[in-house]
Amino acid sequence: MAFSNDCLDSGYQTLRDVHNLTLDQKTEGELSFTLYDPRTGAAMDLSDYNPASSSSGNFTGVKLTIKEMPSDSAAWGSENLEIIDAPAGALKLAYDTTFSRRAGIFTGQVELWLDGVMQRVIPYFVTINPNLLADSANAGLSLSVVEIRMALRDTDPEANFLLDELDFSDQEIALAIRRCVDYYNETPPPVGTYKATTFPWRYHLSLGAAAVLHQMAANHKMRNDLPYSAGGLTVRDTSEYKSYMEFHAKYWKEWADWVKNKKYQLNIDGAFAVLQSGYAHDYFYR
Numbered sequence: 001m002a003f004s005n006d007c008l009d010s011g012y013q014t015l016r017d018v019h020n021l022t023l024d025q026k027t028e029g030e031l032s033f034t035l036y037d038p039r040t041g042a043a044m045d046l047s048d049y050n051p052a053s054s055s056s057g058n059f060t061g062v063k064l065t066i067k068e069m070p071s072d073s074a075a076w077g078s079e080n081l082e083i084i085d086a087p088a089g090a091l092k093l094a095y096d097t098t099f100s101r102r103a104g105i106f107t108g109q110v111e112l113w114l115d116g117v118m119q120r121v122i123p124y125f126v127t128i129n130p131n132l133l134a135d136s137a138n139a140g141l142s143l144s145v146v147e148i149r150m151a152l153r154d155t156d157p158e159a160n161f162l163l164d165e166l167d168f169s170d171q172e173i174a175l176a177i178r179r180c181v182d183y184y185n186e187t188p189p190p191v192g193t194y195k196a197t198t199f200p201w202r203y204h205l206s207l208g209a210a211a212v213l214h215q216m217a218a219n220h221k222m223r224n225d226l227p228y229s230a231g232g233l234t235v236r237d238t239s240e241y242k243s244y245m246e247f248h249a250k251y252w253k254e255w256a257d258w259v260k261n262k263k264y265q266l267n268i269d270g271a272f273a274v275l276q277s278g279y280a281h282d283y284f285y286r
Contacts, residue, residue, distance in 0.1 A: 018123045020171040021064075021093070022145070025103040025131035025138070028096045035062075035089040035110055035122060043089035049112050049119075050086050058116030064093055066108040066126045068195040076106060103130035104142035104197025105174045125174040143202045145173045148209055168213050176216070180208035180255065187259050191266045201262070208255035211248045218244035 018038075023031055037044045051061045062081040067074075077099040084090040091110075108124040129144055154167045168176075178196045185193050199205055221244065 017169070018125060018171050018175070020125040020127055020169070020174055021108070022127045022129065022170065023095060023100055024129045025100055026097050026134045027100055027131070029094075031093045031095070032084065033091055033093070035091055038122060044122075045087050046083050046089055046091075046112070047086040049114060050083055056115045059113050060115055061113055062091060063111040063113065064108060064124070064126075065111060066106040068102075068104070068106060068197050070107050076102075081110070100128055101134070102138040102142075102197050103128045103134065103144070104195070105177050106197070107178070125171050127170060127174055142197050143177060143199070143205050143209070145170050145177075147202075148173050148177070148206060148213075151206055152210060152213070167217065172213060172216060173209065176209040176212035177205065179212050180205055183208070183256075184259050187263060189263060189267050191263055191270060201258075204255060204258045204262075207251045207258075211250075211252035211255055214244045215248040215252070218242075218248060 019033075019036065021031060021033060023029065035044045035046065036042065046062060049060060049062055051059075062083060063078055064081055065075050065078040067076050079093060079095060079099060082092040082094065084092050104127075106126040106128065108126040110122040110124055111118050112120040112122075127145055128142075129146070130142055149166075149168075152168070174196075181194055181196045181199050184199070194200070221240065
């Protein structure tokens with residue numbers, strides 16, 4: 001059998017993945033989803049967090065908070081979530097154009113509050129797809145999950161006839177994009193810091209994200225590489241991990257070399273911008 005990205009659909013009892021919520025930029029609407037416990041993989045019973053069950057006057061309920069980057073001092077947005085079916089963990093996010101005003105990959109968390117005390121935090125990614133009609137300050141910068149899928153031709157489960165599923169999940173693509181932005185920011189010299197919502201060099205970012213995705217997939221396939229035979233047929237559906245690692249090495253080198261060269265260029269440009277002549281002094285002689 002092919003190894004699925006969605007463990008629950010494959011019959012596994014636990015799912016410790018970081019889930020992803022997707023909406024469109026500069027829109028308002030509602031998004032329903034189920035909250036899973038990352039410790040057990042089961043849908044969370046939210047009966048204790050129903051606002052109607054609290055009489056203390058302090059907040060009881062479920063919130064979604066997002067940031068552009070985890071290190072940001074302030075949250076980008078925070079919304080109270082409506083509990084649709086508490087025992088089943090069913091939630092609904094109602095969002096407006098302020099919440100969705102910028103496209104990109106956001107780091108989020110679902111918070112469970114009881115009488116004004118935060119009890120649990122469930123990590124999430126929130127992907128906001130670009131809108132061409134968004135204002136200029138928030139439009140045209142972010143690389144979308146769909147574009148990465150198209151670049152890798154990972155858009156249709158039926159087209160992956162050996163896997164019969166998508167090779168990469170939305171949350172894996174979101175993580176790959178953010179890891180590349182982290183790599184850029186952490187590579188010396190420290191000239192310019194970007195976020196997964198503002199990184200302007202889309203082509204090279206797509207190369208880095210593709211490399212990270214294939215490294216992630218190769219690690220998974222390598223751990224599960226065990227050929228088996230049945231009816232005279234030998235199956236090795238995870239043996240291609242070596243090809244995935246070769247893909248990663250090729251594209252990661254191109255990405256890493258570009259980061260090095262771009263930082264060198266920006267550093268030089270910055271030096272010329274502030275460098276003053278050695279003859280320029282503000283001394284005054286009497």
